[in-house]
Amino acid sequence: xxxxxxxxxxxxxxxxxxxxxxxxxxxxxxxxxxxxxxxxxxxxxxxxxxxxxxxxxxxxxxxxxxxxxxxxxxxxxxxxxxxxxxxxxxxxxxxxxxxxxxxxxxxxxxxxxxxxxxxxxxxxxxxxxxxxxxxxxxxxxxxxxxxxxxxxxxxxxxxxxxxxxxxxxxxxxxxxxxxxxxxxxxxxxxxxxxxxxxxxxxxxxxxxxxxxxxxxxxxxxxxxxxxxxxxxxxxxxxxxxxxxxxxxxxxxxxxxxxxxxxxxxxxxxxxxxxxxxxxxxxxxxxxxxxxxxxxxxxxxxxxxxxxxxxxxxxxxxxxxxxxxxxxxxxxxxxxxxxxxxxxxxxxxxxxx
Amino acid sequence: xxxxxxxxxxxxxxxxxxxxxxxxxxxxxxxxxxxxxxxxxxxxxxxxxxxxxxxxxxxxxxxxxxxxxxxxxxxxxxxxxxxxxxxxxxxxxxxxxxxxxxxxxxxxxxxxxxxxxxxxxxxxxxxxxxxxxxxxxxxxxxxxxxxxxxxxxxxxxxxxxxxxxxxxxxxxxxxxxxxxxxxxxxxxxxxxxxxxxxxxxxxxxxxxxxxxxxxxxxxxxxxxxxxxxxxxxxxxxxxxxxxxxxxxxxxxxxxxxxx
Numbered sequence: 001x002x003x004x005x006x007x008x009x010x011x012x013x014x015x016x017x018x019x020x021x022x023x024x025x026x027x028x029x030x031x032x033x034x035x036x037x038x039x040x041x042x043x044x045x046x047x048x049x050x051x052x053x054x055x056x057x058x059x060x061x062x063x064x065x066x067x068x069x070x071x072x073x074x075x076x077x078x079x080x081x082x083x084x085x086x087x088x089x090x091x092x093x094x095x096x097x098x099x100x101x102x103x104x105x106x107x108x109x110x111x112x113x114x115x116x117x118x119x120x121x122x123x124x125x126x127x128x129x130x131x132x133x134x135x136x137x138x139x140x141x142x143x144x145x146x147x148x149x150x151x152x153x154x155x156x157x158x159x160x161x162x163x164x165x166x167x168x169x170x171x172x173x174x175x176x177x178x179x180x181x182x183x184x185x186x187x188x189x190x191x192x193x194x195x196x197x198x199x200x201x202x203x204x205x206x207x208x209x210x211x212x213x214x215x216x217x218x219x220x221x222x223x224x225x226x227x228x229x230x231x232x233x234x235x236x237x238x239x240x241x242x243x244x245x246x247x248x249x250x251x252x253x254x255x256x257x258x259x260x261x262x263x264x265x266x267x268x269x270x271x272x273x274x275x276x277x278x279x280x281x282x283x284x285x286x287x288x289x290x291x292x293x294x295x296x297x298x299x300x301x302x303x304x305x306x307x308x309x310x311x312x313x314x315x316x317x318x319x320x321x322x323x324x325x326x327x328x329x330x331x332x333x334x335x336x337x338x339x340x341x342x343x344x345x346x347x348x349x350x351x352x
Numbered sequence: 353x354x355x356x357x358x359x360x361x362x363x364x365x366x367x368x369x370x371x372x373x374x375x376x377x378x379x380x381x382x383x384x385x386x387x388x389x390x391x392x393x394x395x396x397x398x399x400x401x402x403x404x405x406x407x408x409x410x411x412x413x414x415x416x417x418x419x420x421x422x423x424x425x426x427x428x429x430x431x432x433x434x435x436x437x438x439x440x441x442x443x444x445x446x447x448x449x450x451x452x453x454x455x456x457x458x459x460x461x462x463x464x465x466x467x468x469x470x471x472x473x474x475x476x477x478x479x480x481x482x483x484x485x486x487x488x489x490x491x492x493x494x495x496x497x498x499x500x501x502x503x504x505x506x507x508x509x510x511x512x513x514x515x516x517x518x519x520x521x522x523x524x525x526x527x528x529x530x531x532x533x534x535x536x537x538x539x540x541x542x543x544x545x546x547x548x549x550x551x552x553x554x555x556x557x558x559x560x561x562x563x564x565x566x567x568x569x570x571x572x573x574x575x576x577x578x579x580x581x582x583x584x585x586x587x588x589x590x591x592x593x594x595x596x597x598x599x600x601x602x603x604x605x606x607x608x609x610x611x
Contacts, residue, residue: 166410235447239511242405243461243518244437253464257451349450350498 005072018070025063032059056087100330107327110320116328120289120301125313132325134291135306138206139332141295142285142302143275145210146217151267153214154221161222162229163251180219188215189280197284204286206295209302212280217270224266228259261344268340272333278304303329354381354552355421355438355521357402362416364397364406372397373581375416377571384544384553386563386590389573390605394582395556398573399524402554403439404432420522437465440520444527446507448499448514455495457510458482461518477517485513486543505536512543516551523547525555529562541566560606564594572602 009017036055038044049057060083067076115131123130157177161170192212196202202211232255240250256263281302287309288299301309303325310322357379364372372394379385387395400406401414404425417424425435448457456463458478478495482488487509491502499510508528515523525544529537544566547553557563563570571587586599597603 233447235443235445236449238405238408239443239447239449239514240460240464241408242403242436242441242443243464243514244433244435245461245464246433249464254449254451258449260451349500 005070008072010072010074017072019075020067020070024066028059028062028066032056032062059083060087103323103327103330106320106323107325110324111327115321115324119291123289125310125318126315128317128320130317130321132303132306132321132328134288135301135303135325136328136332137291137293138285138288138300138302139275139304139329141293142206142210142213142281142300143271145207145295146213146274147267147271149210150214150217150221150270154218154267154270155225155263157218157222158225158229159251159256161226163247163255177219177222180215181223183215183219184279185216185277186279186283188212189283191215192280193283203297204284204299205297206285206292206300209281209285209300210295212284213274213277216277216280217274220270220273221267224269225259225263228262228266229255231262232258258349261347264347265340265344268336268343272336272340275333275336276304276329278308281305282308303332354550356381357522357552357554358417358419358422359398359402360417360419362398362401362414362418364394364401364414365412366409367411370581372573373583375584377584377587379552379554379569381421381552382548382550383569384548384555384567385569385571386567387554387556387571387573388558388560388563388605389582389585390575391558392578392582393573393575395573396526397582398584399526399554399556400441402522402524403436403441405436405441407432433465437461437518438520439522439524440515440518441524442508442512442515442526442528445531446504446511448502448507448510450498450500452499453496454491454499454502454510457499458513458517460514465518481513481517482510484516484543484547485509486539486546487513503536505532505539508532508536508540509543512540516547520551522552522554525553527556527558530558537562560594564590570594572597572599572605574601574605 004012004014005018009015032055035058036051039054040051060080063083064076064080067079114129116136117133118129118131119134120130121134157173161174165173189212192202192208192215196211197204197208202208236254236258237250240254241247245253282305285302285305286299287305288301292298292300307322307325307329310318310325313319357377359375359377362372362375363370364375375398387399389395397406402418402425406412406414414426417426419425420435420438424430425439449460452460455478458481459474462474462477479488479492482491487506490506491510499507502510508531512523512528529540532540541562544553544555555563555567567590569587570590570593572585572593573582574585575582586593586597586602588598593602594606597606
């Protein structure tokens, strides 16, 4: 190590200069945490900042200054940027972990066998017990119907856009898909409510709820499928066409199988996205306390509306049930994500 | 079995841009013709017009006629799918289907289009096509393995096997060796000389030694300037094009004095 800092070394044409030792970062972090702890214990308020924020600022400044003195400007700036990026990462992750831990702690307290196998029939809000079976079945049915409608429609639309569409029609379809992606979920519910329920075409039912979910799901499926079909190399389409294979067969037997893992992932992510929707369901299917497997007749509770219902009742047992249902919903979505990853890995074209 | 190709007054467009102008050319049955010329002169474009692959590009179209033993493939009731089944193509980059095994790749054309009423045993087709492409000995023990696991040269021979499995009359090759090493290139050139017995072959190449090694006839394309249409400058026996060209442009190009 030469006697000059890295900045000076650069000017003088050396390849090495002074650097901070490796232990400097943990040492500074420890010092900064100590300062934070002192602020916490003594109750000093540094212009009203929380102890954690004080520690972060001390760390950032301490590192910037020591680095500037020993390593030079470029390394100092590098360390500031690195610290800020890690800090934003922590800021972004904190609420996420917080939510997850809260839901886990509160939800696990009501998890037992009856919670998954019983319904809210004859259970008053104040009573403990009861379960989510009816809500879980409702979610399965509504999301299931929505998926059965949305995935074929979305996939066909994506195939049209990628393989056939041109000119004005393609532009407008693409445009409205973009617009639909941004539709607030309550508007989807409101639309089904006014267009189909108020006019008497449907009554409030699981099917009406599934249709509202379709409005949210179809654009998501179209967009993800479109991206997946686009990355299928054109070489493959041309190779198949040059063998004298008709275009529809090229799409069905070459393009879709090549993209299948991405298509599955996209569809599953769309499922996971709508599984947590509440607003469109409240308007279209309202609530029930017991199992209703008939999606075309009468109210049907789902996990999100169950949570909403239990919270609004405000008793200790009902709020606990809401936390339990929230945890169950998160697990449900997590299982769908995991299934998507496993299926996608299985269908990825292999080279060995 | 193989067929003759006659191209008459072929003009090729991308949208409103005239890419290639006024091509007149005859390729005899059971012969190998190579297309040579600088990049952008339209060799590949002309090649793709011969099995109607040109029109797959949005906005692309062709005027004039391409006759296969007298039948115009641009005639009013011609089905491009049938044209492509008769006139096969091998591309610049090897493009085996990634979802399929070696076996499935070879029979892809037959499996996906059974309207021929083809009752041939698929196993036999696979063996004869892979033998025809000089690949059988290398892959016979791993036919069920993915085609994408082969080396670049093997993949290209797999693509040739796939193309000849549907028994075309004509084989078009668009720079089939440009992505391959010299040893694989040699294997493909040997193969072209063998395939000549059964097919009419047209090959686009940037490698003039390759053109002189494998082809009976050579066609030289050139373009006056960027943005101008490409034209067929000269066509003749390969020997003559490389030793005694009639046009000055051809002579400049093959001797390395261009521009």
